[in-house]
Amino acid sequence: MLTLVHCLTKLKAPNYSFGTRHELSASNLSPGPRYLVLSNITRVGRDGTPAFSLQGRPKDPRIFQAPAPGHYSPEKSTKSIFRSSPAFSLSGKPKESTNGLVPGPASYQLPEVIGGKTVVTSAAPMYSLCGRSKTGGFADDLRKTPGPAAYNVVDSSLYKEKPPQFSMAARTFVPGDITKKPGPGAHCPERVTSTRAKAPSFSFGLRHSEYIAPLIVDGTE
Numbered sequence: 001m002l003t004l005v006h007c008l009t010k011l012k013a014p015n016y017s018f019g020t021r022h023e024l025s026a027s028n029l030s031p032g033p034r035y036l037v038l039s040n041i042t043r044v045g046r047d048g049t050p051a052f053s054l055q056g057r058p059k060d061p062r063i064f065q066a067p068a069p070g071h072y073s074p075e076k077s078t079k080s081i082f083r084s085s086p087a088f089s090l091s092g093k094p095k096e097s098t099n100g101l102v103p104g105p106a107s108y109q110l111p112e113v114i115g116g117k118t119v120v121t122s123a124a125p126m127y128s129l130c131g132r133s134k135t136g137g138f139a140d141d142l143r144k145t146p147g148p149a150a151y152n153v154v155d156s157s158l159y160k161e162k163p164p165q166f167s168m169a170a171r172t173f174v175p176g177d178i179t180k181k182p183g184p185g186a187h188c189p190e191r192v193t194s195t196r197a198k199a200p201s202f203s204f205g206l207r208h209s210e211y212i213a214p215l216i217v218d219g220t221e
Contacts, residue, residue, distance in 0.1 A: 009118060034172050 022199055040047040078084065111119040116126045134140065157163070 008119065009117050 040049075040051075113121055116123045132139075
C-alpha cells in the first residue's frame with residue numbers, strides 16, 4: 001500500500017534508488033591458456049592428410065503414411081458448418097501480474113483545508129506562543145545598557161567641511177654639480193712651460209748590443 005508523506009504545498013526533490021549489479025556477459029568468458037591444441041594443427045593450419053572415421057548405419061527413411069477414412073470425425077464438424085450456441089469452459093485462475101497492482105483509494109491523501117497550509121481555500125491568520133525574550137521585556141535589566149564611554153567619537157569631517165590635510169615628505173636638495181673640484185694646493189704654477197722658455201732636459205736611452213749588425217746603405221757601411 002502506497003503512502004503519501006510529502007506535503008503538497010512544498011517542492012519535492014528528485015528521488016533516486018540503487019539498481020542491481022549486472023552480471024557479466026557469457027560472450028566475454030574465454031577458455032584461457034588451459035585448452036588442448038590438437039596434434040594435427042600446425043602453424044599454417046590443419047594437416048592436409050585425409051582421415052576417415054567410422055559411423056553408425058543410418059536408418060531407412062519412413063514412407064509417408066496417409067490417414068485412413070477412420071481417422072476423420074465428420075460429426076465434429078457441425079460447429080464449423082452450422083450455427084451453434086455459445087459454449088464456455090472452466091479454466092484455472094490466472095496468476096496476478098505485478099504490473100496490474102494499482103494503489104487503492106486509501107493510498108491518496110487530500111490536501112488540508114484547515115490551517116495555514118491550505119491549497120484551495122484562503123486561511124485565516126494564525127498565531128503561536130513563543131518563548132520569553134530577554135531583550136526588551138519587562139524583566140530586562142536597564143542597568144546593563146552601554147555608557148557614554150562605549151561609543152566612539154564621530155569625526156567632525158563627516159558632518160562639517162573637511163580641513164586640508166598635509167603629509168610629511170622626504171627632505172629635498174637643490175640640484176647642482178656634485179663632481180669633485182681641485183683645490184688651490186692641487187695646482188703647480190712652477191711647472192708651467194707653455195708661457196715661458198723651457199730649459200733642455202735629457203733622459204737615458206736603451207743600451208745597444210755589441211753584436212748587432214750595422215746598417216748598410218748602397219753597398220757601403
